[in-house]
Amino acid sequence: MNYKYSMFWTAALGGAMALSMVGCKSDAEKAATSDNSSTSTNASSSGSGGKRPTPTGKGNSQSGDTIKLGVVASVTGDLKPWGDDSYYGAKLAIDEFNTAGGLNGKKIELLMEDSASKPEAAKTAGEKLMGEGVLGVLGEVSSGNTEQIARPAFDKGIPVIAIGATKTTLTDIGANVWRVCYTDDFQGPVMARFAYEDQGIRKAAIITDKKQPYSQGLSESFKQYFLKLGGEIVSEVSYQTGDTQFQAQLTELKSTNPQGIFMSGYFPEVGPLAAQARAAGITAKFFGGDGWDSSAILQSGGDAIIGSYFCNHYNNKEARPEVKMFLDKFKAKYGKEPSTTMAALGYDAALVAIDALKRCKTLDSASLIQEIENVDKLQGVSGEITLKGHNGNPPKRALVVEIRPASEGFQVFKKAYDYFESK
C-alpha cells in the first residue's frame, strides 16, 4: 500500500460529508426550523400572556376498550419516597374512576415506567410509554426528569401533566405541558412574604446549592420578592450537593448579621447546614422550599432545624373536606398515610386527566391536549386547579409549615397563601 495516499480516504470522506449535507437540505425542513426558532423568543416569557409553541406531532389515538395513560415515576433511586407516592396517588384516582364505571364503560389503563430518579432514564421511560400508544403521560416529581419527558412528548404531540415539577420555565417547552403544583416563581415569593410579613425579617441571607437548578431558581425568586417587599439581602453563599462542611461559608454569612436565612437546597444538605449554623453561633430563623419535605431532615438537622419554616403544596392536617376524603381512601387502599405531598399531587394530576378525558370528543392525544387546557376550577386535593389560559401553570395556593419534632407530627400547618401575582 502507498502510505502517501492513505490520508486521502479521510479527506475525501470529509468532502463527501459536506456534499451529502447540501443534498439533504429541503424546503420543508427549512420551514420546520424557522418554526422552531420562533420558540426561543417566547421561551423566556412565563405566566399569563405569552403564547406557547404548539406541539408538532400527531400524537396517539385509541379505539379499543381501554384508554391507555402512562405515568413515569421515580420508584427507584434517590427520589423513591416521592416517586412511590406519586404513583400511588395517580393509581388511586384512576382505580376509583374505573370502579365508578369508567368513561362510558371504557376503563383507563395506567401504564407505569420507572425513571430511576435520573433524567436520561426518564427520557427512555417516557419514550417507551409513548411508543406503547398512551394518550397522555403523568409525571414526574422532579423538574429535570419531567423536562426529559416533555421534550420528546412535544415532538410527538402527547400531553404531559407534571406532578411535582416546580421549575418555572418547564411549561415553556410547549402547549402540551401542564403541572398541578405551584412554580418556584411562587414558592420563593411565598417564603419571602412569610419571612418579611409574618416573621418580621428585614435582613436575609440566601444559601444556594449551586449544583441544583431547583435551588438556583428558588433562591433567585426569593431574592427578587424579598427585595421588592423592602427587605435587604445581606449575604449570598453557595455550596454543592455532597458537601459536608460549611464553616467557611457560615463564617462569611455570620459577619453580615442576617435575621433570617433562606436555604433553597434539598434536605440532605440542609440538615447539617442548619446544625453547623447553630454551632457557629448563628441565631437567625431558617426558611426553605418544598425540597425540605422529608422527615429525614429531623434526623440530620437535630434540634437546629426545629422551628424552621418551609413551603409545601398540601398538608395532611388541613381541614378541607377533599383532604379528609383523600386520606381515608388512601389509607383504605394502601393501609398507611401518604408520607410525602406527592401522593396528593399525583392524585390531582390523574384527576386533571380524567376531567379532560370526560370532555374529549375523540379519544386521541390532540383532543386530550385541547381539553386539558380547558380544565377550569377543578377541586383537587391540593387545592383548586385552573389550567385554562395560564400557560400550563395553574395559580395554586401554597402552605407554610413549621418543622416540629416527630412526636408533634413533623410538619405543622402555619399559614396558607392563595395565589398572588409575584412579578
Add this chain to the structure above:
Amino acid sequence: MAVDHLFAAGVNFGSLPAQVVNGILIGSLYALIALGYTMVYGVLRLINFAHGEVYMLGAYTALFVSWLIYGNQVAPVHTFWWALPTMLLASMTVSALVGVILERFAYRPLRNEPRIASLITAIGLSLLLQFGGQLFLPVAPPPNINAKVNPYSDSMTFYLKPPAKPLADKASSLEAEATATEKAYNEALSGVPSGEEPGPTVTALRNNYFEARNAYEEAKGAAANSGVSVTIPKGQLIMFVVTMFLMAILRHLVMFTKQGRAMRAVSHDFDSASLMGINVNSTVTFTFILGSALAGAGAMMSATFISGVKIDTFYGLLPGVKAFVAAVLGGIGNIPGAVLGGLLMGVAESLVIWVGWGDYKDAVAFLILIGVLMFRPGGLLGSAKVEKV
C-alpha cells in the same frame, strides 16, 4: 462599621483568622485521607482510586455501630462513654480490612503487569464499591449518624480582639427589651384561639417585638464584628486533635519501627528492597493497613462530628478526589507532603470562599494543582524523577 472592607468584592479581614482556622480543620481531614494515597503510591507507584471507597465503608461501619449501640431511639450519649471510641476502632478495623482485601485480591495479582492495568483496576474497584454498594447498603433515603450521637455539637469562641465595649454595652441594653417584647407578644398570642387571625393589639405587640429583636440582633452583630474572633465547633476540634495524634503515631511507626524502615526501603527501590531480604508482600500489606485505617478514622470522625451529614455510597468520592489532589500537590509518595498538601487545600478552599468566589471552590482546588504541577512537576515536596525507560 468596624470591619474594614478593602476589596470591592467586600473581603472582610475580620474573618480572615477564622477562615484560616476553618481551612486547617478541613485540611486536616484531607491530609488524613491523603496519607493513604501517598503511602500506597510510595511503595507500589499505584494511585489507589478505591481509597475514597475505603473511606466510605469506614463511614458506613460507624453508622452501623452507632445503630447497634443506640438502636433507633437516641439515648443520652453520656451514659455510653465508650460509644465513640468503639465506633472509631470499628471503622479503622473494617477500613484496614477492606484495604488489605483490595490489595491482596485485586492489586497483587497485577503487580507484574503494566502499571496502567492496576490503575484501571483501581478505577473499576472504586466504581464497583460505589454502585455495587448501593445494592447492599442502605442508601435511600440517605441515612446519617444521628446528630445526638455527637455530644460535642456546640462550639467555642476565642476572641483575638475583644468586641468594642460601647457596642457590647449597647447590645446588652437592647437585649432586655427584646426579651420583654417577645414575652408580651407570646402572652397575647396564647390568648388568641387557634385558627383565628390575631387582632390589631396582638399585631402591634408582634411588630414591637420584631423591631426590638431586629435592633438587638443588629447591635449584637455590630458588637461581634467589632472584635476578631474564631469559632471552633468542639467536634471539629476533637477531630483535629485525634488527627494530629494519629499522624504522630504514623510518624513513629514509619520512622522508628522495623516495618516502617522496610516500608521506606520498599518505597525507595522496590526491587533492591526485595533483594535485600525485605518481605515485600508483608510490607505492602502493612502500608495498606496503615493508610486504610487512617481513612477509616477520618470517615468515622467526619460522619459523627460533622453532625447529620448523609452517608451514601458516594460519601468518599469528593473527599477522596480532594485528598488525592492534596497528595499530588504535596508530592505523591511523600508523607510530609501529603500533610502539607491537605492543609494547603483546606486553607485554599476556605480562602476562596473568603474572597467571595465560593461558587468556584472545587475548580480552584484543581487550578492550584495544575499551577503547581506546571512549575514543580513532582509536587511541592516531591522530586521530579524521570521515569525509568
Add this chain to the structure above:
Amino acid sequence: MSFWIRRLASIALAVGGCFLIDWFAKENLKDFIVRLVVLAALYITLAVSLNLINGITGQFSIGHAAFYQVGAYAAGLATVTFYKSQPLGLALWIPLMMLVGGVTASVAGLVVGLPSLRLRGDYLAIVTLGFGEIIRIVTQNLKVVGAASGMAVEPKMSTPMIWLAWLLAITSIAVCRNLLQTAHGLGFLAVREDEIASSAMGVNVTRTKVAAFVLGSAFAGMAGGFLAHYEGFLIPTMFTMDVSFIILTMVVLGGSGSVTGSVIAAILLSTLPEFLRDIQQISMAGLVAAAISIIAGVVAVRYVSQHVHTPSTRRIAYPGAIIGSIILTVVLSKVLAFIPTLANASTDGSRIRLVIFAVTLVVLMLVRPQGLLGHREFGWGSLRRSEA
C-alpha cells in the same frame, strides 16, 4: 487507477452505509432503539478518539467527557446566538456546528496537551481529571449557558440525523485507522512504547503528544456538537466523571490501542445496559450467585494461565471459565434460593448498570489486562493476508 476507484468505492460505501442505517432505523425501529443507535455512534466516536490519546499514544487521559462537554456547549451556544441571523438551513448548520464544537474542543485539547509535555502517567491523569471538573464547575456557574439549569439548544434537529452520527463515527474510525498506516501514525505508537527511544529515532515527541490530544479532543467535540442538537438540551450533569470512566472502560475493554476493539466495546457497552433495563427486579440469590461464579471464573483462569502449561488446557481456559461461570451461576442461584433471606430480597434492575461496568473492568484486568482484542485490528487485509 484501481487505487482511486477503490477509495471512491469505500467512501461511497461508507456514506451509503450511513444512510442505510438511517433509513433502516427510522423505518423499522422503535424510538428508544433509534436513540441507542445514535448513542452507539457517539460512543464509538468518543471511544475511538480516546483510544487515540490513551491506547495509541499512551498518554493517560481520564477526563475525556470534558472535551465532549466543551464541544457540546460551544456548538449549542453558537446555535442559540447565531442561528436566527444566518441563511443556512438546519441540515447544513448542524454539521457546521459540529465543526465549531470540534475546533473549540481541540483548542481545549491543546491546553491540556501542553502540560502533558512535562507530566507523565499519574500526574497527567489527575490534570485531565481536574480539567474535566473545572469545565463542569465553570459551566455550572456561567449564566450565559444557563448555569446548573442547563441550556435549551434551539433549534434542535427535528428528526434524529442518524446518518450524521454514523458518518462522524466512521470518519473517526477511518482517521485513526489510516493514521496508523502513515509514518506519523507509527510515531504515535513509538511514543507510547518508549519516548526516549522514539525521540532518538527522529520522532518529534512533543508534537506527537499534542497532536494526539488535539485530534482526539476534536472528535469528542464534534460528538458533543451533535449531542447538543440531538438532545436539544444541555446540562452540566450530563458530563460527569462517570462518563469519562465509561469511555475509558470502552477503550480498555476493547484493548488499548485497538481501534476495532474500541468500536466493538463502545457498541456493546452503550447498548447492553439499556437492554438490561427491562429487568425490573433482580433477586439477591441470583446476584450473590453471579458474584461467586465470577470470582470462581477469575480464579480458575488465573490459575490456568500461571500454573498449567498443557496447550490444550490453556486453549479452553477462557471459554471453559465463561461457560463454567454461567452454569455455576444458574446452579448456585437455585441453591441459594433455599436461604430465605436471599430468596426474598431483591434489588432494582436499574442499579445494576454501572455495577456491570465496574465488574467488567476489574475482571478484565485480572484475566486479560490487554483487553478483548489486545493490539489486534480487524481488516480486510488480515482476511486475505496479502497487504501489510
